[in-house]
Amino acid sequence: MARCFQGWVFLLAVLVLALSTPCSHAHLKHKKFKTKTGVYLSPKFVLEPGLSSSKYFYNVHFPKGHIALKNFNAEVIDEEGNSSPLHEVYVHHWIVERYYARKGYVEPEQQLPQQLSESDVIWLRNSGMCQNGALGQYFGLGSETRKTATDVPGHYGIEVGDGEGVPDGFEERWMLNVHAIDTRGVEYDLGCTECRCDMYNVSRDQSGQPLPAGYTGGLTCCPDGAKCRLKQGFDGEKKNHYLRYTVKWVDWSESVVPVKVYILDVTDRMNHSAPTGAKHNCLVEYDVEKSCNATNGCLDNKWAKITMPTGGHVIYGVAHLHRGGLGSTLHGEDGRVLCSSTPIYGKGKEAGNEAGYVVAMTTCYPWPGSVKIKDGETLTVVSNYESTQLHSGVMGLFYILVAETL
Numbered sequence: 001m002a003r004c005f006q007g008w009v010f011l012l013a014v015l016v017l018a019l020s021t022p023c024s025h026a027h028l029k030h031k032k033f034k035t036k037t038g039v040y041l042s043p044k045f046v047l048e049p050g051l052s053s054s055k056y057f058y059n060v061h062f063p064k065g066h067i068a069l070k071n072f073n074a075e076v077i078d079e080e081g082n083s084s085p086l087h088e089v090y091v092h093h094w095i096v097e098r099y100y101a102r103k104g105y106v107e108p109e110q111q112l113p114q115q116l117s118e119s120d121v122i123w124l125r126n127s128g129m130c131q132n133g134a135l136g137q138y139f140g141l142g143s144e145t146r147k148t149a150t151d152v153p154g155h156y157g158i159e160v161g162d163g164e165g166v167p168d169g170f171e172e173r174w175m176l177n178v179h180a181i182d183t184r185g186v187e188y189d190l191g192c193t194e195c196r197c198d199m200y201n202v203s204r205d206q207s208g209q210p211l212p213a214g215y216t217g218g219l220t221c222c223p224d225g226a227k228c229r230l231k232q233g234f235d236g237e238k239k240n241h242y243l244r245y246t247v248k249w250v251d252w253s254e255s256v257v258p259v260k261v262y263i264l265d266v267t268d269r270m271n272h273s274a275p276t277g278a279k280h281n282c283l284v285e286y287d288v289e290k291s292c293n294a295t296n297g298c299l300d301n302k303w304a305k306i307t308m309p310t311g312g313h314v315i316y317g318v319a320h321l322h323r324g325g326l327g328s329t330l331h332g333e334d335g336r337v338l339c340s341s342t343p344i345y346g347k348g349k350e351a352g353n354e355a356g357y358v359v360a361m362t363t364c365y366p367w368p369g370s371v372k373i374k375d376g377e378t379l380t381v382v383s384n385y386e387s388t389q390l391h392s393g394v395m396g397l398f399y400i401l402v403a404e405t406l
């Protein structure tokens with residue numbers, strides 16, 4: 001039976017629907033692009049009440065050839081293909097990374113990307129700007145995945161599969177990391193989704209070192225396999241899940257204008273005097289302390305200044321915030337607003353509208369040419385959270401697509 005099901009999954013995974021959708025953007029003057037759509041399933045991951053599952057899937061199904069990506073979005077589904085609601089399966093994040101692998105190389109299962117040998121795998125990060133592999137993904141979202149607009153508009157696209165720079169004997173591949181937390185029957189839902197160390201009974205990191213002083217929660221406390229505390233006597237069955245992801249693309253042509261992917265992190269503290277490659281210090285996560293006062297109420301305001309080596313036109317922008325997030329804004333050096341993105345909280349029970357969860361982020365689609373970043377311009381990322389209570393391991397990211405020509 002299990003085998004049968006795997007066969008079915010495989011069939012679904014290779015099912016590629018070729019749709020012909022004429023593009024409706026007005027600034028697309030003449031050429032009609034033929035958009036293709038592929039719907040794929042990740043390998044299976046098994047959840048049980050309280051379990052935190054963070055899986056790395058290598059060499060996943062992805063469209064081949066020299067193409068321009070127009071959209072990538074995903075959601076967690078169960079064995080029957082139904083959308084799993086966030087109050088059962090909390091999607092901490094999924095991310096998609098691009099790399100070159102030696103042809104014939106088989107990635108060992110459940111190794112972290114940094115554990116793969118450098119002679120077999122070369123990571124290709126996005127254009128900005130965190131140190132080493134931090135936040136190097138091309139795409140990635142969390143609980144907001146179902147309702148957040150992710151289209152790359154008009155004649156713009158993210159160019160991949162161009163074959164340029166691939167070392168001899170290597171090929172392009174894609175990796176998927178899916179981090180989901182099964183919160184059925186847990187004692188403290190917010191504590192489990194914010195990866196509170198006391199809820200997971202974790203006091204040491206993966207390498208056995210004691211946690212740094214003051215570390216109350218974050219990814220170190222909900223690694224793959226960690227269990228969040230359940231209500232006494234709660235019992236629930238194991239369930240199979242998949243990430244169902246939808247990719248849209250067009251074949252590469254001269255009429256596609258490439259965009260670069262930048263992820264700016266509000267925890268980044270730039271050191272301008274450090275050598276190239278070491279200038280950034282993105283921590284990815286931070287804590288919002290409980291704090292209220294008469295002037296500001298209960299508001300936590302965090303910001304970072306980040307210099308863009310090269311500029312261009314902002315084509316798309318969206319922030320990533322966790323529960324408690326109020327909004328995020330990206331400013332230019334003169335204070336002008338480049339994009340403002342706010343969370344939308346759900347109001348009901350059904351998948352896509354779960355009460356108390358961030359179910360969408362608003363996005364920016366500036367008219368191409370209207371929002372320009374200068375070469376060497378220093379941007380300011382601002383993230384706001386409510387601070388009536390502690391929020392551990394939150395994020396304040398800004399994801400932008402930048403075109404160097406219009």
Ligand SMILES: *[C@@H]1O[C@H](CO)[C@@H](O)[C@H](O)[C@H]1NC(C)=O
Nearest residue numbers: 199200201202203204227229
């Ligand atoms: C928490 O972890 C400690 C060891 O780190 C263990 O002795 C204890 O039994 C655990 N408590 C629970 C409730 O699992």
Ligand SMILES: *[C@@H]1O[C@H](CO)[C@@H](O)[C@H](O)[C@H]1NC(C)=O
Nearest residue numbers: 270271272273274275278279
């Ligand atoms: C910035 O980088 C320089 C050169 O690597 C280093 O000497 C200095 O300590 C760094 N400053 C901070 C605040 O980290």
Ligand SMILES: *[C@@H]1O[C@H](CO)[C@@H](O)[C@H](O)[C@H]1NC(C)=O
Nearest residue numbers: 291292293295296299300301
């Ligand atoms: C109120 O809180 C804000 C943010 O936490 C802080 O920046 C500000 O200095 C505080 N104001 C007073 C009067 O304490």
